[in-house]
Amino acid sequence: MEPLAGLAVALQELGAEATVCAPPDDDFEALLERAGVPMVPLGPSVKSVVTAPKPPSGHAAFELAPQLVAARFETLGTVAQGCEAVVATGLMPAGARDVADKLGIRYVLACFHLGGIPSQHFSPGARPGTPSPEGETDRRVLWQQDAERVNALYGPSLNSHRAEIGLPPVENVRDYVLTEHPWLAADPVLCPSNGMTDLDIVQTGAWLLRDDRPLADELDAFLEAGEPPVYVGFGSMAAYAPKDIARTAIEACRAHGRRVLLSRGWAGLDLADEGKDCFVVGEVNQQALFPRVAAIVHHGGAGTTTTAARSGTPQVVVPLIADQPYWASRVEALGIGAAHERATPTVDSLTAALEIALSPETRAQAVKVGGEIKTDGATVAARLLMGG
Template sequence: MRVLLSTFGSRGDAEPLAGLAAALQAQGAQARVCAAPDFAQRFAQAGVELFPVGPCVRDWIREVMADPKPNIRERASHVMDLYFDALSVAAEGCDAVLATGLFPSTVAAQAIAERRGLPYVYAGYCPTYLPSAHHRPFQFPDRPLPPETADNRERWALNTITMQEVFGEPANRHRTAIGLPPAHDLRDRVFTANPWLASDPTLSPWAPTSLCEVWQTGAWVLHDDRPLAPDLRDFLDAGDAPVYVGFGSMSLHAWTDAARIAVEAVRAQGRRIVLAGGWAGLSPADAGVDCFAVGEINQQALFPRMAAIVHHGGAGTTTAAARSGASQVVVPQIGDQPYWAGRVADLGIGVAHAGPVATVESLSAALAGALKAETRASAKAVAGMVRGDGAEVAAKRLVGMFGTHH
């Protein structure tokens, strides 16, 4: 059995698929992944076959963020062009298709599966992106707001219309080109009536709703046994547990001077710092012996050695931090990150910073809360509840459901 996995997005979208692919291979199945070339090395380390698609996501995101009025439909159409071409090739010899990531890429994955008569699964990494009476849908910036009196069911009904208006024309152009009829229910066709939720039930419990029947697998974790560099291990051994500061794939356009502010806030709490450069290119302003700069890092090895973890609130980083037992400060930037910040606060395992831009004072105050004994105790307790077998659970289900497809 061979499963085609597809995603378009940052590391938080790609790495879970590497975890799922590795789990599929452990079940005796084959897996190949369509994703941006940014993550080729990570997929190679996991022994996963990558079909790279399009430009680097990092460059694409930088362009979108720099555009004061991005044309969402135009950019979506370009992503669809890339993914229809790549998936048409990658689907050859596959028995099932599973898609995650930004919507234009999942449109392509669903259509290619439909055209080839292959089973198709849509998976999300956060509950808020799936239709539910318990939360609102994402609000497109250039679309009218529903009336304040509307309930969540009405908002999701309006969302189906909005998604069709934004993505329908390029999607149906591609569908027609490969011999499929136009889709007038695009969102629901892509999400399906039975989407999977690849997040941890403790961190992000799914509340049942009649709007869709969700199966929650647990988070897809790529187990990482890469050792920390000797000089980093020496730094960690030389004093008390430091605070990690890193914002992953966020470029932090609105938050200038983030590195200086973060370092000063951590120092104000009497702690040393491990500063991750990330896509924002953070680097320490001075060469203090209390600050160690890192690039791409094995979070599973590093995070358990931290006193606290300051991050952006991506699903992957939040899960890794929660599994480590260290408390967190989440400075949410976009998308699902405010949701994860809220969950960290609700569970008592850290502090949600108010808004995407911190000052030395606001970040230091949040960190003081995260370093409290009761917060650290809660973080350690919750760590024992967060599972690491979600990819294995999903892989077994895929093999069980579709292993005899041909």
């Protein structure tokens, strides 16, 4: 959600009006209110999906997809009246372009990584539906089968709603949503796009929202009370966070003589004991916090990876799902941290990864790369939308 808020603020600064249609999660509402951006609820809350006791099943995905399509037609069909453009993001925002086409306004698909864009350099990620045959290696075939899975998920509902508003059916939902000119809202150092796909990628840079909030007095006091701690957080990975990750991370940090700053997140991480060397935070200004820690252990979401890289602080990425393995590989390739090989760390494996991240060489490289991260991506995108 933060990149959308960053784009909306950049549009406002150029004199445009911007409204964000987003799931009705309290965290999202608070973020957009802080940014001064109007919000319209769209679909079910994300937390209601990802905080279930078990990760969403394939069956649940086939129930959810039509609901999302219907919500986009209903909500955007009203909100986009009188607008000049619709910018859509998400795993597969089927329904947004259809509304834009019906209204005769501009449509842009923006993504935060390359994972869902057909490419001869990598295979498609996992998606609910009929899996590709075991042993299939032809990437063109694999991406065609990915398109078939998208059609199965979204096609019936999408084309039913299109018929209701007088639009012809879509044969390839994925490619229709992506367009031939998708925007990539990711930093070119962290996510280079040249030659990665046959589509004409427009790379704007990451959409960052400036955060001027001060850190809480108690947190500031903890930071000042000793050497920089190691930050550990898994963001919204409620159903996917490794079992006992808080205890494992604390023991691994202590093996290096480091204090621990634990982010509660949607997984509800908490302290394993009463040790004075540990502190728990809730929602926090990462832009202010990350430069003050020794290393950042996280799941590898696009936003956390970018904010960590920009801070010049080394990272340990423990990838769990979706685009996270890609960000882990980039952190490792750039020499700004370590990519944890397994989704479930042990004390020994996480201690070894922290050994890399806490080295002077990694710190120096992280500082260097941090200075190369662009901060004007939202402004670049806003100007493109405004025709400049």
